Amino acid sequence: MDCQQALEAISADLDGELTPAERAQLEDHLARCPHCRALREELAALHAACPAALEAEAPPELRQAVLSHLPPRRAGRTGAVRWLRWGAMAAAAAVALLALWRLPHALPHSAETAQPAPAVADSAPLPAPAAAAGGQSAPARNETFSAKSSAQDKEGGTTAATARSADSGSARAAGTADAPAAQEPEGDQNAKTVLADRAEPVPAPTALPGQAGRGAAEDATAPIAVFHADGAAPVAEVPEAEAAEAAQADGEADFSSYRAVVTWGRAVPPDWDYPSRVLDSGEVQFLLPASALPDLLADGSCQLRDRGEDLTPESAYLLVVVPAPAAK
Amino acid sequence: MEEREWIQRAAQGDQDAFALLLETHQNKVYALILRLVGSPEDAMDLTQETFFNAWRGLPGFHFDSKFSTWLYRLATNAAIDFLRREKTRRARGTVPLWDGEDRALDLPDRGPSPHSQLESKEFRQAVARALTHLSHEHRQVLVLRELNGLSYAEIAQALGLEVGTVKSRLSRARLALRNILLADGNFSGPPAST
Numbered sequence: 001m002d003c004q005q006a007l008e009a010i011s012a013d014l015d016g017e018l019t020p021a022e023r024a025q026l027e028d029h030l031a032r033c034p035h036c037r038a039l040r041e042e043l044a045a046l047h048a049a050c051p052a053a054l055e056a057e058a059p060p061e062l063r064q065a066v067l068s069h070l071p072p073r074r075a076g077r078t079g080a081v082r083w084l085r086w087g088a089m090a091a092a093a094a095v096a097l098l099a100l101w102r103l104p105h106a107l108p109h110s111a112e113t114a115q116p117a118p119a120v121a122d123s124a125p126l127p128a129p130a131a132a133a134g135g136q137s138a139p140a141r142n143e144t145f146s147a148k149s150s151a152q153d154k155e156g157g158t159t160a161a162t163a164r165s166a167d168s169g170s171a172r173a174a175g176t177a178d179a180p181a182a183q184e185p186e187g188d189q190n191a192k193t194v195l196a197d198r199a200e201p202v203p204a205p206t207a208l209p210g211q212a213g214r215g216a217a218e219d220a221t222a223p224i225a226v227f228h229a230d231g232a233a234p235v236a237e238v239p240e241a242e243a244a245e246a247a248q249a250d251g252e253a254d255f256s257s258y259r260a261v262v263t264w265g266r267a268v269p270p271d272w273d274y275p276s277r278v279l280d281s282g283e284v285q286f287l288l289p290a291s292a293l294p295d296l297l298a299d300g301s302c303q304l305r306d307r308g309e310d311l312t313p314e315s316a317y318l319l320v321v322v323p324a325p326a327a328k
Numbered sequence: 329m330e331e332r333e334w335i336q337r338a339a340q341g342d343q344d345a346f347a348l349l350l351e352t353h354q355n356k357v358y359a360l361i362l363r364l365v366g367s368p369e370d371a372m373d374l375t376q377e378t379f380f381n382a383w384r385g386l387p388g389f390h391f392d393s394k395f396s397t398w399l400y401r402l403a404t405n406a407a408i409d410f411l412r413r414e415k416t417r418r419a420r421g422t423v424p425l426w427d428g429e430d431r432a433l434d435l436p437d438r439g440p441s442p443h444s445q446l447e448s449k450e451f452r453q454a455v456a457r458a459l460t461h462l463s464h465e466h467r468q469v470l471v472l473r474e475l476n477g478l479s480y481a482e483i484a485q486a487l488g489l490e491v492g493t494v495k496s497r498l499s500r501a502r503l504a505l506r507n508i509l510l511a512d513g514n515f516s517g518p519p520a521s522t
Contacts, residue, residue, distance in 0.1 A: 011499030050474035
């Protein structure tokens with residue numbers, strides 16, 4: 001072994017990548033070569049110092065910068081997102097994305113004949129199947145929902161949202177498929193109580209073709225139920241099979257089958273009463289009926305981006321409002 | 329919940345799970361890119377790009393390698409692509425990545441008086457600075473090994489090299505780093521040994 005080979009052996013030895021035979025050769029060389037002995041000491045010292053010398057902490061704004069700009073998954077893929085209770089959002093945001101998507105599950109149209117969501121202190125029972133399938137979804141760790149609190153009139157913070165949210169028919173959350181009493185966060189106790197008042201269980205699902213998302217994607221013209229925050233009549237209807245599956249899906253909605261994304265550059269109007277939820281990333285998502293989109297597009301505040309091919313008048317729209325990116 | 333489950337959930341669209349992955353790995357990814365490209369601003373942009381790519385590519389990650397290795401490969405590719413674009417504006421290889429601002433060299437204090445030169449913040453800064461004088465090839469293998477802890481096989485996979493090439497290149501990178509430090513007078517070598 002010469003000094004050049006010894007260098008490589010010394011380096012490999014630092015990384016534990018030296019075979020016993022190679023080490024024997026190295027030791028033999030080092031015994032005869034003071035230069036390489038010194039070199040080994042120096043390289044070992046550098047090796048020990050490097051990790052600390054090279055480490056760095058990511059800037060604190062990185063997290064939000066990444067999370068608030070994650071593009072939605074392609075239509076057709078499975079995507080599980082938790083729906084929280086409905087309620088209008090008061091939060092204003094600088095940038096909004098409007099995503100057109102198909103709700104894989106929603107409540108059966110029978111909900112329209114049911115009573116409106118309970119008012120603040122009113123625990124009137126919610127429509128049976130609708131209620132059961134209702135939006136009581138355990139908020140994923142960091143999703144917050146002002147609706148529920150306002151519905152129970154607990155939190156004071158919210159604004160006009162408070163009044164509207166009274167409905168939050170947790171139930172209606174079209175798309176929420178949370179089995180009542182599934183996972184439920186401390187904060188949602190009240191909402192849950194409301195749901196618990198309902199008696200009827202969700203109708204048993206009929207045989208369904210695999211993922212709701214895929215099913216929805218395959219049938220672009222099937223109507224979807226979208227409910228206003230006041231729990232009134234649905235804007236559209238969803239096939240019962242989908243609703244049933246939704247109810248079974250433990251509160252997870254498939255956002256992956258969006259059809260179009262519309263960017264919206266202004267703040268959310270405070271009097272909006274569409275079902276919505278807030279993610280920890282700051283993103284606020286609203287469900288809008290098909291009828292709302294033309295107006296948004298007409299006044300120039302929205303643009304259609306990434307338009308899918310199967311847009312239909314019955315499709316539901318998901319408006320996503322995200323906070324403005326932090327200035328770099 | 330184990331990371332494997334986070335990965336699977338994130339692959340299905342769970343942004344909260346992805347957030348956990350982000351928090352777990354962001355420092356190592358950022359540091360890797362920072363040491364490869366030099367500027368904190370560029371490193372920030374490229375780190376974001378890396379995580380966007382990870383989000384999009386997650387459904388295609390099938391645990392053939394460690395998740396971190398997969399992530400570092402994305403990061404290294406982002407850095408390499410960036411440097412290629414910058415190549416026309418810089419001399420190749422031996423020109424320092426950038427000089428002047430030392431923000432990237434601003435390392436956290438490791439505590440009260442260091443026991444030896446090697447523990448001092450100044451020395452660590454000298455090492456980080458010396459790194460910028462290495463060639464891109466030397467810097468890549470050195471950072472992936474020393475900062476990210478990849479094995480020779482993993483480095484080979486990340487950079488598209490043979491293991492033997494990684495081995496020899498790494499040894500020369502270490503020698504180069506040592507030579508730069510000695511030349512700058514920042515390295516008096518290890519304590520005298522018997």
